[in-house]
Amino acid sequence: MSEMNRIDHYLSTDGIRITVADVTDAARRAQEIHHLPSLSAVILGKVLNAAAILAMDFKNHEGVSLKWVTNSPLGTIHADAYEGRYVRGFIENPDDGTIPYTSAEEAKWVSRRGKLFVTRYSLLKMPYVSAVNLSDGDTASCVSDYINSSDQTLSHVEIEALTDKEGKIIRMAGFIAQLMPEGDKKLFGELFAKDRKWDLFDESGKEASLSTLLHKENYVLLGSAPVSFRCTCGEDRIKHSLQGLPLVEQQGLLDDDHIEIECHYCGKKYEISRETLVKWFNEKGGNVQ
Ligand SMILES: [Zn+2]
The missing domain is CATH 3.55.30.10 (Hsp33 domain)
Structure with a gap:
């Protein structure tokens, strides 16, 4: 060895x-x-x-x-x-x-x-x-x-x-x-x-x-x-996967003032505000408020 x-x-x-x-x-x-x-x-x-x-x-x-x-x-x-x-x-x-x-x-x-x-x-x-x-x-x-x-x-x-x-x-x-x-x-x-x-x-x-x-x-x-x-997770990756969700599901994420996402691989917790979500979704041609 x-x-x-x-x-x-x-x-x-x-x-x-x-x-x-x-x-x-x-x-x-x-x-x-x-x-x-x-x-x-x-x-x-x-x-x-x-x-x-x-x-x-x-x-x-x-x-x-x-x-x-x-x-x-x-x-x-x-x-x-x-x-x-x-x-x-x-x-x-x-x-x-x-x-x-x-x-x-x-x-x-x-x-x-x-x-x-x-x-x-x-x-x-x-x-x-x-x-x-x-x-x-x-x-x-x-x-x-x-x-x-x-x-x-x-x-x-x-x-x-x-x-x-x-x-x-x-x-x-x-x-x-x-x-x-x-x-x-x-x-x-x-x-x-x-x-x-x-x-x-x-x-x-x-x-x-x-x-x-x-x-x-x-x-x-x-x-x-x-x-x-080492994990590859990060806010950018979360952003891309959330932007890929169908519109109905995106809208569903906007019910609260923030969402929490935990990475399965490393346990890191991400807190994403409603404001950030709206920005991300609208970047991808969405029209949410
Ligand atoms: Zn991770």
């Missing part, structure tokens, strides 16, 4: 590409903002981590948005990774904290008959959405299924979390390994066999640590960036 709170992109001379992300602070921040008990916090942290490692094409500023329809009481989980260094996300209906986090619970809540929608875009690509039906498994194996079916390259994903006794996130990291077209398939199969787990947090140089693998001389670091939780 490389440093905390970074995304690193490696390529080996054996033709294996690895993107590793440690989103510890972002996952902690998400837990704090959304007041999440351990189960929801770890699941959201892992989905944030998944978005970060799926944005592999960092040179072309690839962005990834995940819409994870769990079909469990959690509802839909949303996560975005953008500009190669920011993530944000939320869970529609977090659990109530009565079930402590375990990996078996995780698999139960994220995957059962759910569906994962992935939007990817970059400087070179218009946004495009692909989807996969989720079979049983934890967050990482669902992401593995998605990438193996959408990219048709041999891929392997692991995402690990550490929590304290109170269920607070201590560490959150994950990686995706992909076999390049000219890569060593046999070696890839050995390194990333289904029953083998890499230790993502150990730095002591033992054989099973991802950091030991990545520090071998045939691994080249292609790119590296800090990663943090």
